[in-house]
Amino acid sequence: METKHNANPEFDYAHKSLVDALRISFRILQIGMALVAAGFLCSGIFVVKQHESALVLRFGKIAGSPADRILKAGLHWAWPYPVDKVVKIPTGRILSIDIDDFWFAEDKDRRHDKDAEHGRKRESNSLQPGLDGYIVCADVNIIHAQCSLRYQIIDPYLYYVNVADERKLLKSVFANSVIAVSGSSGVDAILPAGIEQFRKSVENRTRQLLSAINCGILLQRVDIRRITPPQPVQKSFNSVILAEQEHSQKISEAKSFASTKINAAYGESSKILSEANFYRTNVIEDAKADADYMTEILSKYGKNTDMFAFVTYQNAVKNILNRLDDKFLFSAEDGKRRELRILLNKSPKP
């Protein structure tokens, strides 16, 4: 056979080709395996982004000591699965969740469908439990609210170990806080002026409850997006707001009236005092001038003042008559009565 085999050069050539092909295939397989091994090791490289933290679970346990078990942003390596498992948690971001559990069903069609399902006639202007969300206040008044929670995961370890569904947890804790706070506050303590106080109280209680649960979540802020009385009583609430405005307006007008009146009084008072002061100065100066005049006359004329009096009188009469527009003279004989008719103000001057 060997002689026969060696004797066939074509067979030798085929055998050699097969050996070469196998060698090449095996080499490719080796390279492939090496690449797979390298890829396997490289698959453990991971990047923790700026807004993330990461935990490495090595065979289920958290790798690292409590001080260094949380990986910050950067390039890291861990053994590939199934040895290590990397859990990334968005710790750097403020996350938010909208809560509409206390808002009425706005979709009318949905309401009708639901009512039809239950085979009942719907009360007009009513709220249907389970469909319409609302808050019952301490005085058994009803309000609706839509809120948002802004929160941050501050402890990735506690968060990962304790929280299965953060949204459900947050919704429940928040709902409890709303019920607890509104259950002790009347509607007038909330709407409209007390919204901020209500918001803060709910925020504080939610924060406390989350802290007690030890879930690694910090509530940053509760936002009340919308808060309103139920639609059937909306007009009544508006009329109160209108009445409040009227109340304020009336008081404002009264204050304005009071201010004007008092300022006018002070103005008038100043005028009265000013006139009095003027009178005082005038009367004193007048008297002084008269006294000085008298002294001067007496020093000049001594006791013989008749001529002075006569001249002064005549000058005065002249001055007066020169100034006057209408002068009437009439002669009357002694003992005779005469009738005198004068038309005054014939053409009044402007």
Added chain:
Amino acid sequence: MKKNYLTIFVGVFLAVLLTAYLIAFQVGVHEKCVLTTFGKPSKSITKPGLYFKYPWPVQKAYIYDSRLITDESVFEETYTCDGKNLIFSTCIGWRIDDPLLFMESIGSIDDAKRNLEGLVRTYKNGVLGSHSFSNIISTKKEDLMFEQIEREIQTPVAQEAIQKYGIKVEFVYITRIGLPEQTTVRVFERMKKEREQIAEKYRSEGEAKASEIKALALSEHDQILAKADAEAKRIRAEGDAAAAQYYKQFDQNKELAVFLKKLETLEETLKQKSTVILNTKTPPFDLLNSKPEDKNGN
């Protein structure tokens, strides 16, 4: 030979991998595990790590999530001890504490939810039935027992859950309080009346307060003027008194002084727009009545 070693290595490696897959399992830091042997729970694992078992069908590992699970109950009507009906919803926060007991008594998370909801319902109705409406909702802080009610529901639920199901109840919260649908209609009617009263109160208070402010302002106005008048009188009197000092000068010739003051008054009062009717006997018009010879003294 070299080629055979490599083949053997690859084969052994794959065999090890397959064996590891069949006999090894991990329990995470957030998990708990029960190992069953021929279907019978045989071992509870509560610490995280790498564990081994006999391959299936001998042993099987049941791994449970031991993190906090929150479940909200359905909205249900219940009565308070004073006969008022409220619609309540609660939320229970729980986690698997004893996986072996959990598996033996319940077995699945969904069944656990149903069992816990039943437990909460039982105790919730009992607790609320022993409290009045004002213990839950009230403007009087001293009446409110909201957190105590939650504790009263939680305590027996937690005890029973841990003993019977191996479940640790972390909290029971009241998450929704509602009123029956027909009651909401009556609430709206009452709210409307209350708002009307409040609006009327605001209006009347506004008017009353505005009137008060105006009256006070008028009073203050009058007081200010009265004070000013009094002060003005005092100032005028002061002026008159000071002027009187100078009038002593007139005593030297009273007749002349009176005559001059009269003249002054006359000049002051008879200015423009006055009409004077004089008798011809009034000097100097008396000259009109006299004859020329009188002028010459004849």
